[in-house]
Amino acid sequence: MAAVTRSCRPWGSLLGLLGLVSAAAAAWDLASLRCNLGAFCECDFRPDLPGLECDLAQHLAGQHLAKALVVKALKSFVRDPAPTKPLVLSLHGWTGTGKSYVSSLLAHYLFQGGLRSPRVHHFSPVIHFPHPSHIERYKILFMEHLCLSDNLHCCLAGNPPNSWLRKDLKSWVQGNLTACGRSLFLFDEMDKMPPGLMEVLRPFLGSSWVVYGTNYRKAIFIFISNTGGEQINQVALEAWRSRRDREEILLQELEPVISRAVLDNPHHGFSHSGIMEERLLDAVVPFLPLQRHHVRHCVLNELAQLGLEPRDEVVQAVLDSTTFFPEDEQLFSSNGCKTVASRISLFL
Secondary structure: OOOOOOOOOOOOOHHHHHHHHHHHHHOOOHHHHHHHHOOOOOOOEOOOHHHHHHHHHHHOOOOHHHHHHHHHHHHHHHOOOOOOOOEEEEEEEOOOOOHHHHHHHHHHHHEOOHHHOOOEEEEOHHHHOOOHHHHHHHHHHHHHHHHOOOOHHHHOOOOOOHHHOOOOHHHHHHHHOOOOOOOEEEEOOHHHOOOOHHHHHHHHHOOOOOEOOEOOOOOEEEEEEOOOHHHHHHHHHHHHHOOOOHHHOOHHHHHHHHHHHHHOOOOOOOOOOOOOOOOOOOEEEEEOOOEHHHHHHHHHHHHHHOOOOOOHHHHHHHHHOOOEEOOOOOOEEOOOOOOHHHHHHHHO
16 A cells, blocks of 8 residues: 555645635634643644545545545544544454555544654554463553553563562552543554453443543544454455445445454454453444455555656556465455555566
8 A cells, every 4th residue: 555645635626725724723722722832632633534535535445335434433533522432443354455554544644643643552462462371461561551651562572570560450540541532542463462452441442431530532442453354355256246346345244244253263352352242343344355456556556655657567567476366266466455565666
């Protein structure tokens, strides 16, 4: 997928420009004043939903359901001054279909600092939870990170020593929680999370107004996994064989099979957590497998990001080097657009 940029903003007519100016002027409210006068936890939260929609439309190939679901959920959540619960999205699909790309876009268009914002927190089990035998310690450290610390990567880089065990979790959180409610938490590779780890998240994902003395209603939680990808691929394949347009595939067809795949997978992070059973997810977001013309779209986007003119021989070479499945139909890219950037460099 293309790199994230802030250049994607449809200006439209002079009237549209005047509308943007008016909106900017209206944004000079009490929050803006507080940002100028001193520290305010929401100062970095600068949602640009038109920019997000534009970027998704231009760069996210073949994902009509994901685009619609993500934009609709964000609009509803961001425009609510007092949400009753955090926004919780679970992204599912085959590798290279755009899940991580969409997550990076959310950080970019919601927070001024993007992925580098102190309000954006990224978790990967391979990096942060490398030792399954330390699951109980990880739960404590994990909760501390949600509440205060930004140094989980450093803490969990090696074997966690006994000295890291803290006092009673509830007392520690009540006394030390100072993190901003406007935070984005990205949980990557949910398929590899230690079983039971996500259980500690349950109090933060529901409609409780206060958790451990702290308001979590304005937080956003994004979970990313490949679980359900095979089931999504099968639905897309059957639709193609039935000569149905890809855009005719409905969420109602995919959500049940994704949920079942997650619940049946003992290695998924939601296993033994109650998160799905208690319906704490606001949306299950499916990412469909990418066809040849979608990969071509990704190649053209990547060339544009590199400042290069589209060259037919380069585009064709990348497509020819990409593997497709099933064996008979050769319909879907095995790696989606994940390897497009590296393949382009081979043919320039």
